Amino acid sequence: MTVEAFAPAKINLTLHVTGQREDGYHLLDSLVVFADAGDRLGFAPAGNLTLTVTGPRAAGVPSDGRNLVLKAAALFGAGRGAAITLDKHLPAAAGIGGGSSDAAAALRGLSQLWGLPLPDAAAVLSLGADVPVCLAPRALRMRGVGEEIAEGPRLPSMGLVLVNPGVEVPTPAVFKALARKDNPPMPHPPGWATAAVMAHWLRDQRNDLEAPARALAPVIGEVLAAIAATPGCLLARMSGSGATCFGIYDNRTEAEAAAAALRAQAQGWWVAAAEPFTL
Numbered sequence: 606m607t608v609e610a611f612a613p614a615k616i617n618l619t620l621h622v623t624g625q626r627e628d629g630y631h632l633l634d635s636l637v638v639f640a641d642a643g644d645r646l647g648f649a650p651a652g653n654l655t656l657t658v659t660g661p662r663a664a665g666v667p668s669d670g671r672n673l674v675l676k677a678a679a680l681f682g683a684g685r686g687a688a689i690t691l692d693k694h695l696p697a698a699a700g701i702g703g704g705s706s707d708a709a710a711a712l713r714g715l716s717q718l719w720g721l722p723l724p725d726a727a728a729v730l731s732l733g734a735d736v737p738v739c740l741a742p743r744a745l746r747m748r749g750v751g752e753e754i755a756e757g758p759r760l761p762s763m764g765l766v767l768v769n770p771g772v773e774v775p776t777p778a779v780f781k782a783l784a785r786k787d788n789p790p791m792p793h794p795p796g797w798a799t800a801a802v803m804a805h806w807l808r809d810q811r812n813d814l815e816a817p818a819r820a821l822a823p824v825i826g827e828v829l830a831a832i833a834a835t836p837g838c839l840l841a842r843m844s845g846s847g848a849t850c851f852g853i854y855d856n857r858t859e860a861e862a863a864a865a866a867l868r869a870q871a872q873g874w875w876v877a878a879a880e881p882f883t884l
């Protein structure tokens with residue numbers, strides 16, 4: 606039996622940083638959604654545990670114990686075998702949870718292959734702050750350092766564009782560069798009938814990591830301006846700690862047109878058109 610799992614891109618439509626714990630981790634309030642652009646994983650029975658990394662974004666992604674997929678496998682206990690394939694389509698360290706979503710998909714896939722329950726919440730969080738929210742991909746409100754997950758609002762239909770300019774922005778450096786860590790939390794997200802109404806509400810919210818990330822990688826400002834200038838763009842914002850930015854459109858057709866225009870004008874940028882994904 607071979608098991609397959611999809612690792613969708615994680616998008617922070619909002620990311621309010623509301624405080625900082627003694628251990629240095631920041632307290633967040635974030636509306637998280639997922640996109641149908643992502644990595645694909647396969648799991649086959651085998652005597653040993655192996656990982657093969659393929660795909661257009663495989664360069665630089667480790668296939669040894671540093672890979673979050675193998676760290677996820679280790680949570681089920683030593684001595685279990687599986688031949689794992691990871692087909693990378695998402696840029697790494699890009700603010701869209703590339704490795705974190707892979708780790709969550711690996712937990713789901715190996716739980717099915719091995720017939721074992723998922724590891725407990727603390728073990729999942731030990732893989733990284735973004736892994737809990739990626740475990741059951743749908744619209745969610747994420748608080749705490751990433752461990753408090755609550756149902757999010759019903760989303761309207763919409764199109765999305767994801768753009769990464771090819772610069773890696775280290776998450777710790779962005780958090781460190783934050784001017785203020787005690788920013789206002791996010792109001793309760795009400796749910797919206799259309800993408801335009803949702804974008805109007807989102808415009809009054811924030812990604813508090815956008816300013817420090819732009820200071821570290823000014824090209825993020827160019828990406829945001831290029832997305833905002835595309836026809837039909839309802840909102841342009843950075844996701845997570847960057848450098849990937851997203852645009853929201855009324856529908857996928859408009860998002861595909863915007864993606865084509867962005868690919869034509871910015872050689873070397875990673876551009877994907879997508880729609881919200883729910884597992």
Ligand SMILES: C[C@](O)(CO)[C@H](O)COP(=O)(O)OP(=O)(O)OC[C@H]1O[C@@H](n2ccc(N)nc2=O)[C@H](O)[C@@H]1O
Nearest residue numbers: 629630631705733734735736750751776777780845846
């Ligand atoms: C920015 C977000 O992507 C938003 O979803 C996440 O908060 C970051 O999730 P992540 O990349 O999985 O983060 P981790 O790999 O767990 O932590 C990387 C580093 O980011 C900083 N970090 C992360 C999460 C958090 N709530 N506060 C932090 O200060 C810490 O310095 C940590 O050492």
Ligand SMILES: Nc1ncnc2c1ncn2[C@@H]1O[C@H](COP(=O)(O)OP(=O)(O)OP(=O)(O)O)[C@@H](O)[C@H]1O
Nearest residue numbers: 671672673697698699700701702703704705707845
């Ligand atoms: N499965 C994986 N895919 C990509 N990178 C991985 C993976 N496992 C480990 N890494 C390493 O983790 C580093 C962080 O990239 P990754 O995509 O995991 O960031 P993330 O924390 O999941 O996402 P974000 O950029 O949103 O914080 C990469 O530079 C890479 O060396």
